[in-house]
Amino acid sequence: MKQITLLILTLLFLFSTTIVSFAQENDKESADIVYLHNGSKIVGKITHINYDNHIDIETESGSTMRIAFKDVKKIEYSAQTELEEQPTKFKNPKEKHIPGKKIYYAISLYATPGIDGDGYIETGRGISFSMGYRFSKNMILGAGLGLDTYEFAIEKALIPIFAEYRYEFLNKSFTPFINIRGGYAALHPVINNNFFWGGGTSKGGLNFNPSVGVRLASRAKGHFNFSLGYTIQEYEETGFIWTQNPDGTDQNSEYTDKVLFQRFTLGATLNF
Numbered sequence: 001m002k003q004i005t006l007l008i009l010t011l012l013f014l015f016s017t018t019i020v021s022f023a024q025e026n027d028k029e030s031a032d033i034v035y036l037h038n039g040s041k042i043v044g045k046i047t048h049i050n051y052d053n054h055i056d057i058e059t060e061s062g063s064t065m066r067i068a069f070k071d072v073k074k075i076e077y078s079a080q081t082e083l084e085e086q087p088t089k090f091k092n093p094k095e096k097h098i099p100g101k102k103i104y105y106a107i108s109l110y111a112t113p114g115i116d117g118d119g120y121i122e123t124g125r126g127i128s129f130s131m132g133y134r135f136s137k138n139m140i141l142g143a144g145l146g147l148d149t150y151e152f153a154i155e156k157a158l159i160p161i162f163a164e165y166r167y168e169f170l171n172k173s174f175t176p177f178i179n180i181r182g183g184y185a186a187l188h189p190v191i192n193n194n195f196f197w198g199g200g201t202s203k204g205g206l207n208f209n210p211s212v213g214v215r216l217a218s219r220a221k222g223h224f225n226f227s228l229g230y231t232i233q234e235y236e237e238t239g240f241i242w243t244q245n246p247d248g249t250d251q252n253s254e255y256t257d258k259v260l261f262q263r264f265t266l267g268a269t270l271n272f
Contacts, residue, residue: 031060031078032044032046032057032077034057035072035075036072037073046075046077053068054069055072097173103131104271105271106132106269107269108127108269110266110267111267112150113263124263127146128145128146128160130143137171138167138169144162144164145160150235150263158187159185160185160204163182175215177225181211182207185204187202202238204235206232209230211228211229212229213225214226222270227268228264232260233260234261235258239257241255
């Protein structure tokens with residue numbers, strides 16, 4: 001008899017436990033859950049969403065709370081929610097943006113100051129566009145092209161076509177980085193022809209440009225980068241020199257000038 005009584009009590013206990021668990025699960029499924037940036041959560045029924053402002057939620061105790069959008073991290077809605085629009089994730093206003101989660105774009109402007117063959121200071125300049133793919137939180141591989149000139153006048157204009165490797169030391173909006181470009185710079189077909197009307201020609205060559213820099217933090221998608229690098233560029237120029245002989249006749253002779261530009265690079269980049 002005692003064994004039968006014990007069996008009945010055990011069955012009643014298991015049955016009541018199942019009922020309570022089922023009821024709790026139903027209550028959980030019928031409730032909305034608001035997760036906050038501070039790590040806490042609020043359970044209840046969302047009665048109103050004022051987009052970009054606040055959320056009203058009726059808690060399990062029956063009281064109504066108003067929560068600012070800026071404090072909300074995400075929302076899990078119950079199956080009984082009747083709201084037409086149900087946003088689930090919200091951006092932390094204090095969170096900084098990290099550009100190029102997958103595809104990475106960069107537009108760069110840079111100056112290449114240096115000393116020319118006659119000992120004068122020359123300031124070249126350039127512009128480039130590149131895009132790449134982020135293979136990890138820190139590493140980006142890409143390619144690009146640009147337009148470079150190594151004299152203050154728009155001469156010796158080259159079009160660098162390059163592969164690019166970028167390593168970012170921090171997985172944050174602000175980060176120091178290293179950037180390495182390497183490729184071939186082709187002669188610009190229009191600009192250089194204008195300067196060699198006398199029959200001269202020129203051509204580019206291999207290009208190598210390592211640099212270090214920092215990316216500034218930003219909440220927007222566009223980020224400014226500043227960098228210091230060193231550029232090595234091959235360049236060859238062929239032309240003619242006209243001279244006058246003592247007897248008054250003209251003489252021209254061909255020359256070939258091979259130059260290896262080695263310049264510091266001061267760059268400003270916008271990436272997104």
